[in-house]
Each structure stands twice: as structure tokens, then as C-alpha cells.
């Protein structure tokens with residue numbers, strides 16, 4: 054059973070840094086904590102064996118305590134409201150586009166659009182939606198409450214203007230719910246007036262919360278979260294003078310909420326609801342919120358938004374000098390559970406550097422963080438041709454939705470999850486974790502699959518350092534400049550502009566690049582400019598799991614247009630020589646050497662290798678070729694001097710072209726019937742004396758340790774890495790260029 | 796079962812024998828068709844596997860199809876071999892779909908033949 058949960062405040066630290074660990078012990082048991090270096094996270098008895106090394110002097114006994122997660126986004130206005138101005142009456146209007154209009158909120162008391170209530174007594178006012186009742190307004194007095202409801206439900210994904218007026222002189226509470234576009238046969242607009250002889254029992258402690266209500270549980274614990282878009286809330290006094298007028302089109306890329314009113318009732322978003330969302334007036338002529346922010350005045354709130362669990366720290370550790378750069382974890386053990394909270398230790402500045410740097414693709418780990426695909430969506434069994442297997446963590450997350458999901462999943466209202474964070478327990482970013490995505494056999498995916506590479510680097514005694522995507526995004530070329538050779542992991546699918554820029558700059562200084570994975574450098578993501586560990590994805594154009602709504606393809610973080618890098622003009626083929634072509638998750642196969650492999654330019658790659666077949670063995674699906682596959686394509690940017698050294702074959706019809714490779718669907722594209730979906734191992738020299746080698750297959754690293762690390766995959770990878778860390782420049786081939794592949 | 800959905804012919808045991816011999820890998824078009832039918836249906840009640848001990852022990856379960864409700868174990872059904880789990884689920888689904896019990900020949904252990912390989916399609 055899962056009883057220990059936690060996260061670290063950082064993903065990458067170095068000597069002298071302090072890293073803190075935020076833990077919940079669900080049973081409040083004590084636990085032992087030790088820092089370990091992770092070498093091989095694979096429990097498969099057919100593999101080389103699980104391996105972690107304890108860091109001496111890091112053993113602590115910690116009294117556990119339970120910490121809760123409170124998902125749900127809203128806007129908090131911390132300034133006191135001039136309640137005396139509302140004594141003679143008030144009115145409130147807001148535009149709303151609900152996404153779960155049939156819901157009355159988690160506690161049945163309503164999805165709150167706007168509230169001004171006392172956190173303890175609840176006295177005050179609240180406007181929201183209650184399923185069949187549609188919009189409602191409530192006045193809570195000390196002695197009771199009065200509710201006025203439209204009495205007709207709202208339609209999902211439609212815009213409404215909701216207006217509420219309290220007139221104490223006439224003892225009337227009036228609510229209008231007006232659909233901006235009506236539908237024949239559906240009466241979903243209404244104007245209702247009820248008698249209201251009571252006054253809101255608010256105190257100076259009452260605060261405005263937009264899209265939720267305050268609770269007595271704490272000033273950051275809310276209830277009644279609203280699902281959907283809200284725009285332009287405005288609170289006026291009895292005479293129509295503005296008290297607060299909030300404009301979500303201002304500061305779209307931040308967390309501040311601007312009030313145009315005279316009392317500076319500015320707010321802040323909580324748990325990052327989606328900004329840069331089209332408003333009621335978006336007319337389709339603009340695609341970027343930066344071009345016309347006034348058409349992006351909406352915020353989309355979700356009851357399950359979560360970027361920061363906000364847990365207290367249980368213990369902290371200052372990284373001592375002398376530790377090897379690598380993947381580490383705080384290992385927690387109680388009587389009922391074990392957990393590992395991973396982080397990277399980088400080589401300290403001024404202590405030299407290895408010739409090789411392995412980039413842990415933490416952006417891609419975040420994209421898959423707490424993924425619920427096989428629990429929520431029917432595709433799992435279809436894409437891997439067997440029944441999904443769930444581990445303890447998966448079952449736990451299926452029940453405990455408050456830990457959030459991945460960028461492949463959807464919110465409870467069906468909209469795509471666009472923001473992921475590591476400031477929460479991420480249960481699939483762990484050694485020992487097995488994933489349904491990892492094929493048959495070891496079933497490893499992302500971080501744990503990448504420990505196969507670490508295990509191999511250790512066994513082969515390469516001198517290497519490890520950094521993370523976050524380091525690369527923050528520091529750019531500076532993070533790569535010392536290293537002659539950069540190594541990419543099994544599935545570095547998600548990259549930011551700054552990360553691609555850094556890889557390009559490294560190549561421009563003669564750097565070498567070894568890519569050991571598949572579906573690499575595929576989607577654009579953007580890290581939050583101010584909050585490390587928070588990342589946004591606008592999954593536009595082809596989608597996967599979900600797709601952005603029209604007009605919402607530009608990231609709120611900074612405004613960049615999202616989607617596939619090949620559609621943004623920087624295809625992975627240019628950087629790696631190959632790009633995503635298709636996937637399947639059943640059996641993995643092998644590579645066959647192609648005529649280019651006899652070229653003397655790549656004699657070093659095949660030194661000591663026998664036969665034409667490469668990698669017909671392995672812990673991931675039983676072969677080195679599989680899961681997600683990349684191949685060369687000069688039309689998409691594969692350099693013309695690229696050699697296709699080997700191509701995979703023998704795939705089943707579970708392997709199908711990716712949507713980016715399809716302009717039209719037709720029969721017979723399964724890989725047993727068509728040779729379109731194949732992985733290709735490619736090599737090319739760069740104009741600056743460097744070189745690039747890409748395997749084009751996620752499964753590759755699962756074959757490295759086969760037969761005591763003495764095998765074709767290990768040998769080929771080793772040959773390449775040894776040559777790539779050798780400073781001797783690669784010579785440019787004379788007249789080598791010709792179009793490659795299809 | 797939706798009115799126009801494709802059906803399985805319960806008298807055609809060829810695809811069943813093929814699956815028994817090789818549950819994961821290259822399938823004939825006939826077996827692919829059977830699997831596609833068996834894998835449709837809503838998420839609620841769909842079979843899945845829960846790992847009890849990594850690489851050693853698994854249990855049969857059903858998805859709830861309801862957000863926040865975890866898979867529910869089917870009492871008393873455990874496996875020490877994932878291939879056997881795959882077969883057991885296939886058999887349960889096939890029998891439920893066709894309303895027909897599989898004959899006795901499928902009660903014994905599998906006798907796997909040579910795994911089919913796709914070597915066609917590579918010549919260009």
C-alpha cells in the first residue's frame with residue numbers, strides 16, 4: 054500500500070546547495086530517510102539487477118505526519134473590501150462559460166463563480182451554478198439565507214452573462230441568466246426576483262474569492278471550485294458606481310489579477326487556472342493572445358488544478374562536496390511503504406568536468422507525471438496489444454485524483470491538462486516503477502528506463518556528468534559548453550526553445566550529440582519564468598489525448614505558439630537526423646544493417662561487431678527496436694550527408710504511423726503490411742567538426758546490459774561514445790550529400 | 796453490444812488457437828479482427844491486471860470507468876505468469892462476447908508453436 058508520498062523542492066542541486074523534502078506519511082508512521090545514488094532502477098530478474106548506493110552519513114529517523122493536497126484553482130483578493138459601500142445594495146455581473154454545468158460542486162453546495170464571504174461564519178454573498186438550477190445567488194445572513202436561482206440549467210461550453218442585484222430598499226434579490234447565443238427549443242435564459250429581507254452577515258474578515266469560496270479550514274483552503282471560463286466580473290454599489298472591475302486580459306502571462314476599480318482590489322491566481330483563454334468576444338481573426346489581449350479576457354478554472362501541493366518540509370540536506378554527479382534520491386522507508394524522491398546532483402563549478410554529459414529529460418518526465426491514460430482512456434490496450442498492468446502507485450492515483458495528472462490527461466471537465474509541476478508527489482518518476490507504456494518485459498518508461506543508460510555508463514566506466522532539462526532551459530549553452538559530447542535519453546519528447554537553442558549552440562562549437570531514444574525533441578513546452586518545476590504545453594495541431602481549443606495554441610507562459618517542433622520550423626530531423634514516424638507498444642524487434650553502414654566514415658561504429666542483425670534481445674519488449682520510432686527524412690530536414698546505418702524490421706500491425714506522418718488515413722499502414730514505420734539508426738558529421746548519432750528507438754537502452762553488457766547494442770553505443778568524446782574533429786565527407794530515405 | 800457492431804463467429808476457433816499459442820506479437824488478420832471486437836466496450840467493467848509483486852504475481856481486476864474509483868480486483872483470480880493472464884482475459888472476453896464456452900482443448904496448458912515473424916515487406 055502507498056503510504057509514503059513526497060517531493061523535493063528542487064530537481065537539480067550541487068555541492069553546498071540545500072534541498073528540502075516535503076513528505077506525507079499517510080499513516081503518520083515514522084520513517085527512515087537515506088540519500089541514495091540510483092544506478093539501476095529495474096527490478097526485472099532477467100536484467101542486471103536493481104542497484105542503489107547509500108550516501109554515507111545520511112541516515113535520519115523522521116516522525117511522519119499526514120499532509121493533504123488541496124487541488125482547485127481560483128483568484129484570491131487579499132485586500133479588504135469597503136463593505137460599507139455595499140450596505141445600500143449592490144450588483145454583480147460576470148460572463149461565464151461553464152464546462153461542468155450539470156455539477157453542483159464537490160460538496161453539492163454549488164460551483165462558485167464569485168464570493169464575498171466571511172471565512173468563519175460564511176456570512177456574505179455568493180454567485181455560482183447548481184446543476185439543474187443554473188445560476189444562483191445567495192445572501193447569507195446570521196439567521197439564515199436567501200437564494201435566487203435561474204431555475205433553468207446552462208448548456209456546456211456556452212457563454213452566459215449572469216447579473217445579480219440586491220436592493221435592500223425593495224427587499225429584492227434579482228438574478229438574470231442570459232445566454233449570449235440561444236438554441237431553438239432550449240429555454241436557458243431567465244430573470245428571477247425573490248424577496249430578500251436579510252442582510253449579508255459579513256465582517257471585515259470577508260474576502261473576495263473568484264471561482265471558489267473561503268473556508269474556515271485555512272486561508273489557502275477553499276471549496277466550491279468552479280469549472281469553466283469566467284470573464285470580466287464587476288461589482289458595483291447600489292448606484293452603479295464600480296467597487297471592483299477585474300480584467301483578466303491584463304497580465305495574462307502572470308499570476309496577478311488587475312482591478313480597474315477605485316479600491317485596488319487586485320487579486321492573485323491560486324493553483325494556476327488556465328490563462329490566455331479565448332473570451333466571449335474572440336472572433337477567430339487572431340491566434341495569439343499577445344496580438345489582441347482584449348479577446349483573451351477569460352480564465353478557465355478547474356476543480357482539479359494543482360501546481361503546488363504546498364507541503365511543509367520534513368527534512369533538508371546540504372549536499373556535501375565530493376559526491377559523483379548522478380541521479381540521486383531520498384529513500385524513505387516505513388513499516389508499510391518505501392518511496393524514492395529523485396533529484397540530480399551536478400558537478401560543482403570549478404571542479405572540472407567530464408567529456409560527456411547525460412541530460413535527464415525532466416521536461417518529458419513532467420509531461421508524463423502521474424499519467425492516468427490507461428485508467429481513463431480506452432486507447433491503452435489498443436496501442437500496446439495487451440491488457441494494461443497497474444502497479445500499486447497506479448491504483449493509488451486512480452483513487453486519489455488530488456495528486457493531479459499528466460499533460461496527456463484531461464481535467465474532470467474534459468479539457469486538456471496544460472500545466473504540469475513537480476511540486477507534488479510524482480509517483481511515476483521513481484526507480485522501481487513499472488509503466489504500461491514500457492512494453493513487455495521490464496516495462497520501464499522515462500526516468501526508470503533512463504536508469505538503464507546510467508547503469509550502462511557505470512558498467513562501461515565512462516566519465517560522465519548528469520544535468521536536467523531544467524538546467525539546460527535555465528542556463529542554455531552554459532550548461533553544455535564544457536562537454537564535448539551530449540547524450541540524450543530514451544524519450545526526450547518535450548523541449549523548450551531555450552533547450553533547442555542550447556543544443557544548436559553546442560553543435561556550433563563543434564559539439565557531438567548521441568541520442569539513445571525515440572520520439573525525441575518533438576513537442577514544444579515552456580517552463581514558467583518564475584516558478585521552477587512548472588511547465589506548460591499547448592498541445593495544438595495534431596493533439597494527443599486532447600487538443601487545444603481554437604485560438605488557444607499560444608502558451609500563457611511567454612506567448613510562444615505551441616505544437617510540434619516540425620510544425621514550428623525546427624524539426625527534430627535537423628538536430629538528430631531523424632524524427633518521429635510511429636509507435637506501438639507490444640513486442641520490440643531488431644535492426645538490420647543497411648548499405649550505408651559499410652561506408653568507411655562509420656567504420657568506427659561497427660568495430661568488433663559481427664553480422665547484420667543488431668539488438669534482437671532486450672529487457673524492453675525483447676528487442677532494441679521498438680515503442681516509439683524515429684526515422685530519417687530529408688524532406689523534413691535530415692542533413693543530406695546523413696548515413697542510415699541500420700533500419701528496424703519485423704514490427705507488428707500495432708505499430709502505426711503517428712498522426713504527424715499522416716496527411717490522409719488509408720488501409721494497410723500497419724507495420725506488418727507497410728515499411729513506413731521503421732526506426733533508423735543515423736549518423737552524420739556537422740560542418741563544425743562534430744557529429745550526431747541517433748538510434749531512433751525508445752527500446753534501445755533496454756538492450757544495453759544484455760549478456761553481461763557484451764552485445765551488439767552495447768558495443769555500438771560504446772564505439773560511438775568513445776569516438777565522440779575523442780577531440781579529433783570529424784572530417785567532412787567529400788561529395789557525400791544525397792537525399793536520404795523516402 | 797451496439798446493433799451494428801461487428802460480431803465474432805463462435806465456430807471459428809482458428810484465431811483462438813493462434814492467440815493461445817502467441818498472445819502478444821504478430822497476429823493474422825482474423826485474430827486482429829477478433830481482438831478489436833473484444834477490446835471495444837466502455838471502460839466500466841473492462842478487465843485489467845494489477846501487479847501484486849513485480850515480475851512475480853498479478854491479479855485480475857476490472858476498471859470502474861468512474862473517475863476516482865480505482866480498479867476493483869476480481870476475487871480469487873491471481874496469476875504467476877503474465878502470458879497466462881493475457882490468455883485468461885482473452886478467454887473470459889471471448890466466452891462473454893459469444894455466449895459460448897470454449898471446448899476442452901483450451902483447458903490445458905498452451906503448446907506454443909514457433910512465433911510468427913513478419914519478415915515480409917522489407918524487400919524494397
Ligand SMILES: [Fe+2]
Pocket residue numbers: 544546572
Ligand atoms: Fe511520448
